[in-house]
Amino acid sequence: MKFCSVCGHEVSLSIPPGDNRERFVCGSCNTVHYQNPRNVVGTVPVWDDKVLLCRRAIEPRYGYWTLPAGFMEMDETTSEGASRETLEEAGARVEIQSLFSLLNVPHVHQVHIFYLARLLDIDVDPGEESLEVKLFEEHEIPWDEIAFPTVGQTLRFYFADRAAGNFTLHTGDIFRSLRDG
Template sequence: MKYCSDCGASVTLRIPPGDTLPRHVCASCGTIHYQNPKIVVGAIPEWGERILLCRRAIEPRHGFWTLPAGFMENAESTAEAAARETLEEACARIEVGDLFTLISVPHINQVHIVYRATLLDLDFGPGEESLEVALFEEKDIPWDDIAFRTIALTLRHYFEDRRRGSFGTHNASIALPPAATVP
């Protein structure tokens, strides 16, 4: 950040009084510009023993499979974001259920939230950000082609919980592996 979005003057990176972290501070009007993590919200759309996955039509990870998920918008709840993203990416309507995973991804300044959800019908198809959308049984999940570690972790927890017959909420943090460049 070089310029203040409030007045257009130059900003400097410094620790403001009463704070502990460097922030972009406007030299003219004194506005402190906080940069906070982005929230990614998604769903595990269930239909019986199968779950709905989307094959990405966009980068990052074009061509890889994921749960319907994306960045939360202002003025919506996390559950509303999960339903909207599922509709946008899979043209699918869902009933959002319980929170399932909350995963911190500090090296990219994100928090990923995934809900369990029930598909309301089988009227789904690829949205603009998906090449294809399909229902998968556990044995058919394309594990080597899952787009993101947070999604793979969520799916592993989901199938472990389902085998156990009891679903809980999973809270985790994904650390950056040494010399890693993959998401």
């Protein structure tokens, strides 16, 4: 950040009074510009024993498979965002069920939040950000073509919970891997 979004003057990094971290601070109007992680919200859309995945039509990870998810927008809840992203990316209408996974991804300043979701029908259609959408049984999942570590981890949680007959909330941290660059 170079300029204050309030008054347009240059900002500098400093620790504001009463804080313990460096922040961008405007020396002219004294506005402190906080930078916080972004929420990525999505679903694990299920139909019978199958999970709906999207093949990405955008970077990063063009052509790789993912759960429908994207950045949360202002004025929406996490579940509303997850439902919206599922409709936008997969053309899929879902009934949001329980919060399923919350994974911190500190190296990209994100938190990934996935809900279990029941597909209301299988009339799906890839949106602009998807090349195709497809329902997969567990043994059909293209594990080597999964776009992001959080998606792979969430799918592993889902299939383990399904096998155990008990779905629970999963949390954790995903750290930089060689594949992430």
